[in-house]
Amino acid sequence: MNMHAKQEPLVVVENLVKHFPVKIGAFGNQSAVVHAIDGVSFAIYKGETLGLVGESGCGKSTTGFALLQLHKATSGSVKFDGVDLSKLPAKDLRAMRKRVQIVFQDPYSTLNPRMTIGEALAEPMRVHKICPEKDIQGRVARLIRDVGLNPNVANRYPHEFSGGQRQRICIARALASDPEFIVCDEPISALDVSIQAQIINLLMDIQEKYNLTYLFIAHDLAVVRHISDRVAVMYLGKIMEIAGKDELFGRPLHPYTKALLSAVPEADPDVERGRKRIILQGDVSNAIDPPSGCRFHPRCAHARPMCAGEVPELEDRGEGHFVACLRVAEIEKETV
Amino acid sequence: MTKLLEVNNLHTRFKVRNGYLHAVNGVSFSLDRGEMLGVVGESGCGKSVSMMSLIRLLPPAAEITDGEVLLEGEDITHASVNRVNAIRGSKVGMIFQDPMTSLNPFMKIGEQVIESIVFHKKLAKAEALKQAARYLKMVGISNAEHRLNEYPHQLSGGMRQRVMIAMALLNEPSLVIADEPTTALDVTIQAQIVELVKGLREKLNMSIIWITHDLSLLAGMVDRIMVMYGGYIVEEAVLDDIYKSPLHPYTIGLLKSIPSLKTEAGSRLPSIPGAPPNLFAEPTGCPFAPRCTYRVDRCTREVPALATVPGAEGDRPHRVACWVDMRGRGIAQ
Numbered sequence: 001m002n003m004h005a006k007q008e009p010l011v012v013v014e015n016l017v018k019h020f021p022v023k024i025g026a027f028g029n030q031s032a033v034v035h036a037i038d039g040v041s042f043a044i045y046k047g048e049t050l051g052l053v054g055e056s057g058c059g060k061s062t063t064g065f066a067l068l069q070l071h072k073a074t075s076g077s078v079k080f081d082g083v084d085l086s087k088l089p090a091k092d093l094r095a096m097r098k099r100v101q102i103v104f105q106d107p108y109s110t111l112n113p114r115m116t117i118g119e120a121l122a123e124p125m126r127v128h129k130i131c132p133e134k135d136i137q138g139r140v141a142r143l144i145r146d147v148g149l150n151p152n153v154a155n156r157y158p159h160e161f162s163g164g165q166r167q168r169i170c171i172a173r174a175l176a177s178d179p180e181f182i183v184c185d186e187p188i189s190a191l192d193v194s195i196q197a198q199i200i201n202l203l204m205d206i207q208e209k210y211n212l213t214y215l216f217i218a219h220d221l222a223v224v225r226h227i228s229d230r231v232a233v234m235y236l237g238k239i240m241e242i243a244g245k246d247e248l249f250g251r252p253l254h255p256y257t258k259a260l261l262s263a264v265p266e267a268d269p270d271v272e273r274g275r276k277r278i279i280l281q282g283d284v285s286n287a288i289d290p291p292s293g294c295r296f297h298p299r300c301a302h303a304r305p306m307c308a309g310e311v312p313e314l315e316d317r318g319e320g321h322f323v324a325c326l327r328v329a330e331i332e333k334e335t336v
Numbered sequence: 337m338t339k340l341l342e343v344n345n346l347h348t349r350f351k352v353r354n355g356y357l358h359a360v361n362g363v364s365f366s367l368d369r370g371e372m373l374g375v376v377g378e379s380g381c382g383k384s385v386s387m388m389s390l391i392r393l394l395p396p397a398a399e400i401t402d403g404e405v406l407l408e409g410e411d412i413t414h415a416s417v418n419r420v421n422a423i424r425g426s427k428v429g430m431i432f433q434d435p436m437t438s439l440n441p442f443m444k445i446g447e448q449v450i451e452s453i454v455f456h457k458k459l460a461k462a463e464a465l466k467q468a469a470r471y472l473k474m475v476g477i478s479n480a481e482h483r484l485n486e487y488p489h490q491l492s493g494g495m496r497q498r499v500m501i502a503m504a505l506l507n508e509p510s511l512v513i514a515d516e517p518t519t520a521l522d523v524t525i526q527a528q529i530v531e532l533v534k535g536l537r538e539k540l541n542m543s544i545i546w547i548t549h550d551l552s553l554l555a556g557m558v559d560r561i562m563v564m565y566g567g568y569i570v571e572e573a574v575l576d577d578i579y580k581s582p583l584h585p586y587t588i589g590l591l592k593s594i595p596s597l598k599t600e601a602g603s604r605l606p607s608i609p610g611a612p613p614n615l616f617a618e619p620t621g622c623p624f625a626p627r628c629t630y631r632v633d634r635c636t637r638e639v640p641a642l643a644t645v646p647g648a649e650g651d652r653p654h655r656v657a658c659w660v661d662m663r664g665r666g667i668a669q
Contacts (some may be wrong), residue, residue: 086477193593197595201604226595261597279528
């Protein structure tokens with residue numbers, strides 16, 4: 001899908017930082033800072049899907065939110081179609097919002113229970129003056145059909161729908177303002193297993209039909225591999241590795257990516273019996289006091305003293321494969 | 337091999353405002369000593385309710401209306417409350433999904449862990465704490481003596497789940513029921529817990545029932561799998577048969593719809609149309625019939641019984657509840 005529509009970046013994120021000030025201690029009397037994202041840079045090209053994976057607390061959702069200016073970034077810039085969103089005055093930002101949309105994880109809490117489906121879909125069209133009033137009904141019906149529901153559901157309320165149907169409605173609402181770019185923030189995690197495949201297919205269909213660009217945030221690596229063109233792996237607020245999907249899954253270079261991939265269970269008993277897992281020791285470190293140097297070094301089997309001293313930058317290993325690891329060349333030699 | 341557990345025709349329903357919700361509609365199975373059984377299904381399929389019915393650990397609105405549960409030959413469904421209390425936590429250990437809410441935030445880890453051995457084995461506190469430290473070490477918690485004096489919030493999610501596992505094992509139960517024990521955890525922590533449980537099972541020779549919605553997770557772990565849908569067991573078979581020769585259209589559909597690290601990326605995933613059934617009406621046919629592409633007339637009229645597949649009899653038969661003979665037309669791999 002869209003393999004050739006590359007080379008024209010739609011979104012460029014540069015050195016994005018988001019720190020959340022928090023109060024800690026038994027009486028909330030100490031100030032601290034959660035380093036949710038700490039210097040993240042990437043680009044998303046027109047028509048592609050960039051997958052963003054990582055474990056809970058790695059900053060992947062914060063990245064999506066900061067990208068849409070739902071969080072004000074601490075520093076860094078987000079350029080959409082050449083315009084720096086973080087410097088945009090409120091009025092212009094609002095106009096920009098119709099071009100960038102989001103689908104959230106939980107379709108139960110994101111629809112207003114007092115609005116019919118038709119009203120919910122018409123609202124963004126009116127706000128952004130997408131079309132004349134007389135055309136709204138028709139547009140709503142078309143949207144509902146495009147997400148695989150019957151247009152006569154426009155008069156019904158969200159509680160009358162199942163989780164999968166609600167997520168279809170949320171997708172329709174994201175499409176209502178005719179966007180170019182959609183952030184999908186774990187759009188299938190809250191759904192039943194048999195429904196997940198339906199929604200993945202739908203997202204891929206409408207991407208083609210509406211010519212959309214996606215940032216697809218998820219923790220399920222198999223799903224990300226299925227839908228993405230390129231994939232970025234985050235750990236504790238930093239991107240560890242970013243590469244084309246086949247590169248990343250076929251030739252992972254960062255020790256964290258390798259461990260993450262080896263932890264994904266496969267629905268095949270023969271594979272499971274034969275596989276050697278890389279079991280990571282310990283837990284993800286604390287984002288309030290992140291480790292010095294490489295964020296991953298306390299859990300990394302390949303770590304050397306230098307890993308605690310120097311922060312690795314993303315380095316090009318060829319074919320658009322970027323890795324942030326000081327020892328990547330040595331590790332590659334060891335494993336060959 | 338002697339059967340540890342036998343379950344016959346178990347029915348559990350919930351009283352709701354306008355009638356009943358039929359959560360478990362006649363579940364029968366057995367479990368050998370030392371066997372590890374996976375129970376898989378989507379939310380609302382009855383997997384948790386049926387397994388919690390085994391030890392009558394149910395909310396007040398639920399009632400077991402029919403069937404019997406025999407644990408080591410003893411009827412639990414009709415036993416007294418005192419007797420069931422004596423069984424829970426001693427013969428049967430439980431591990432729940434969410435270690436954040438299953439531990440009391442006001443109690444030190446040590447006090448919580450020893451509660452069950454003090455209750456069941458009447459051990460003195462000092463002795464119980466010693467034993468607790470031994471078990472915490474066994475589940476991979478370093479510095480165990482020190483941890484006993486800490487509170488749950490001082491531990492990470494993975495550590496808390498290890499504490500829960502130690503608690504479940506302390507009384508050396510013959511059966512452990514694990515209800516989605518890794519669902520709340522990250523995939524790298526999940527891998528740690530799975531490896532831990534596999535090791536402990538060999539060491540302690542206990543039976544384990546592992547409830548999950550994740551069919552992939554079970555592939556590397558259990559001996560046998562039961563697939564549930566709409567309050568019924570729709571298929572049951574040894575591990576390899578479920579993945580290599582599934583016979584129920586639901587199992588087949590589920591296996592095909594899971595994207596794996598090997599499926600052809602970017603292609604359309606074969607998906608199951610429709611949504612899981614609601615359980616308010618008493619079922620008149622196969623619960624999967626409305627979503628099934630192989631449906632015949634009989635499917636909507638009669639509930640198919642879970643029957644042994646001809647040629648797959650034996651100690652651990654392949655059983656499937658389907659009117660259509662799916663042999664030879666199932667999964668093409």
